[in-house]
Amino acid sequence: MEIRRSTYFVLAALLDGPLHGYAIIKRASDLSGGEVRLSTGTLFGALDRLVESGLVQAGEEEKVEGRVRRSYTLTHEGHAALAAEAGRMRRAAHVVEARVAKAAT
C-alpha cells in the first residue's frame, strides 16, 4: 500500500511519541524541511483515515490552557506501514541513484 506524502510525514511525526494536532503540523514541517505544510483540513482528513485503518490511535480529549486537544499515537501497524513505505522509497531511490552514478562514470 502506497502512502501519500502528507500522510507519510504525519506518521513520521508520531515516531518519537504521541503528539496533538498542531504539534503534528509543526513536526511534519520540520521533518520535511518545510516542504510539507499541512493545513488543518488535510491533517484531520489524514488522521481520520489513519485511525480508521488502525495505523494511529486517538487518545481522549483534554483541555490545556483553554484549548481542546487530543493526542495521537502510532500503533504497531503504523510503525510497520511507515517502515515498509520508507523501504519502498529507499529501493525506488536506489534504482535511480545507481543508474545516475553509472551514467556519470
Added chain:
Amino acid sequence: MRRLLKLSCRAFPAGHRARHSDEVVDTAVLASRGSTLRALREALSLVGAGMWQRLRSESERSLQDGVRLLAGVLAVVNLAVAVAGVILAAQPLPVFHSCAAISACTPMQPFAVDWWWIAFVAAAAAVVLGLALGNRLLAAGAAMANLGLVAYDALFLVNGTDWFSGHLAVFTYGQQLAFPVGRHWLPAAIVLALATAAAPLRRLPLTSSALVLLAAVPLVVLSREIPGSFFFLLGPLAAIVVLAIAFGGRAPRLAVLALGGFLAALQSEIVYLAHGSIHRDPLVTWAVAVGVGVGLLLPLAQLARRRLA
C-alpha cells in the same frame, strides 16, 4: 476568526466528529497564528476536507436514500411550479399584441386564479410539509391529490390542438420561444407520487426544511425572467445531470436523482427533440439529444454497477 473556522466545520457531514469538535477548531486557530490570511486558508482547507468527507459518506448511502432525495427535490420543484404558476395567473408577464394603436391594445389575460390553482398550491405545499415532517400519510396523500389535479388538467382541460389550453399554459402564454407544456408536468407528478410512496421518510430539522424551501425561491423568480415553457427548470436539471455524471459513481443518491429527473422531464425532452421550438437550432437540438442520452444511460450504468457490486 474562530467563528469563521467553526462555521467551516459545518461542511463536514452531520455524523462526523469534526463538525462539533473544538479540537479541530482550536488546531486551526493555532495554525492561523493570528493571521487573517492563514485563517482563511485553514477555513478553506476545512471546507474542502468536509466536502470530501461528505462525498465519502455518500457511498455508504442506499438507493432508497436516493428515492427520498428525489421525492424531496421533486416536491420542492413541484411547489415552485405551483407558486410560479399562480403568480403568473394573478400577475401575467406583459404580452405584446399587434394592434392599430396603443390605445386599442387591451391586455389579454385568459388565466385566472381559480379553484384548480389554489388546490394545486395547497397539494404541493402539503407534499413538502409531509416530507419535512416524515409523515407518509400526509406526503403520499398530498402527492396523489397533486397527481389527480395535474392529470385532470392534462387529460380533460388541455386541448391537443390549442397550445394555450389548460392551466399550465400560463407558462407559455405570449412566449414566442415556447413549446406547448399543457401535459408536460404529468410525468413529474407521477414520479413524485411514486417516489413519495416508496421513500423511507424521516422528520427533517426545522432549519433544513427552511433551507430546502428557500431553494424554491430562485425557481419562482426565474419563471418570470426566462421566457417560455419550463425553461427555468432546465438549469437546475442540467446541474443535477452534470453532478450525477461527476459523482454518481460515488454518490448513488445522485444517480437516482438524475434518473428520476430524466423521467420527470421525459415528455418535455421528447416533444423538444421531436418538434423543437419555433427557433430551432440544430446545434442545440444535438446538444439536448446527447444530454438526454447521457442523462439516461450514465445514471443507469452507475446504478447497475452498484447493484452488481
